[in-house]
Amino acid sequence: MPASMPAPSRRVPIEPLTQAAFEPFGTVIENPARLGAKRPDLDTVKANQGTALKYLDVTHMTNFYHMSPSRKPGAAVMNMFVCSPRKLRTASSSNSSGQQRLFDTTILERHPYTSQTFIPLGLSPESAGAGSAPSQTYYLVIVAPTLPQSRGSKSKRPPPFPLPPPRRRRSIRDIFSRARPSPFTNEAAPPPPSATKGRQEGRPQPRPKGPGLPDLSQLRAFIARGDQAVTYGAGTWHAPMAVVGEEDVDFVVVQFANGVGIEDCQEVELQAEGDGGVAVVIDEGQPGTEGIGIKAKL
Template identity: 55%
Template sequence: MPPTMPAPSIRIPMELLNPTAFSQFGTVVVNPATCPSSKLPIPHRIPPPDAVSANQGSATKYLDVTHMSNLYSLAPSKKPAKAVMNMFVCSPRNLRPHEPSMSMPSSWGDLDLDEEDDEIGSYQKQLLDVTILERHPFTTQTFIPMGLSQQDKHTQYLVIVAPTLPASASRRHVGRAPPYPTPHIERKRSVMDIFARARPSPYTNEAAPPVSQFSRLHPSARPKGPGLPDLKNLRAFVATGSQAVTYGAGTWHAPMIVIGERPIDFVVVQFANEVGNEDCQEIVLKPDNTTSEGVMVMVDTDSSGTVQVKAGVGSVKAKL
């Protein structure tokens, strides 16, 4: 059984998925020429990847559109991992009717969660319970939807992510040590070790220590540490069929969630070494004794089934 952690009563508004808003959690793979976020003001825009002409001039090739990381050298077992490609056929999730609540809003704005969004009351307000989060501590994980049109408004998928708490805060939160990856504890170095590692080294011409291997990684792909998810800063993004998403190594996220009328097929690319707790770690979110609900995402749709987005840069009350 996965471990549990107490969950506050909190309702999360949805945001449009775009590279800027998602950058601390991973990368969004999208055509830079047609991506709506390319029209955001410069402070909120991520520079597009480099591009070259390809296929005898008939194609534009964008370079390094996402970042794959294999950090299994840090895993306790030291068992090597290999690249794997799987397919997930994800069915639509069950939603429940909206009910007024004293749940606190998330940290993404002081929205009135029970306010009617239009004059005629045509929006359907529903709730999605978030009961489990997972992470893949030593690998990125890329989800590529298949057969979902960008114009499909009756089926979408949600990308739900949370930052990682410091390990010390996680221990206070649940009264026990968090699951690994545990921090590597370095042994005390002898005087000879200190002299041998001094810079400039007496044995080499190096003037500075080598750059950490992690400094070359995209910030979202660097190790996150052993902390539990920060539920008060959990975010929910709604994606279109033109977007794939890469979770950074160790990023807490919900299993892929489809809402709407039909399943979505995803091709999933990651590394794995077939050691269960190193490939995937889960945490069950259990409402504590003082709350009645737990963590929920607000899913509001209009009469055509189009999701209404309430939060995020440039997207308040925007339609997909």
């Protein structure tokens, strides 16, 4: 049984999916040249006999399974999800005389020890949610930050996330043993594993998010274009992929996994209080009105 949590009713605006807005949650993968944008953090080289421009390290693939309770190694896996359009419901608009089309969200999930990249196949670059015709197909990205772990929790569930080991005071011997050469041996002391693990070419990898539940007060929703892929950082709370429109969307999904269920994926159900639940407002049901936000009734 997944964990569950209530939340107060609130409304959150829908945003375009951009790297700047999505930065706290992961990476947006797209061609910067098509947007006329520059990504100074991305290095480029010529490839394929000069016929291609290669962007290096466009997303951060992270594997933290060495920090899991089981210590079972994670292996890279690539799956395909064929996602059908979600059912929408219609409700009266709170700020107009029209009707809203709503997408109800009842669950959030996270992958504590791995990043997870969703790459859509076959969607037009012009496919986007806000203001689009009902016949268009697009997908939503719904994410939430992580709350600090509550102190004094008496939960008997297994530790869901890598907690930092308790710090201890270092002795004089510990301090001097890190010197080069070591004063206690004839060999140079190697750097500790933590100094090199989790780094790529001197660039630190994004760290896991922490052991807490999702912070629904900071819930955010994005509408993705068809030419955008998305990487959720390790431990990022997110809704399962949500397709809106009339067509199925195929996603190639790249992540690490070790086959231990609670370490590969954790879920939390959103308990509805009264009628409805977390609902993405797709549109106001009136000509020319764009999708404007999330309505959370919990």
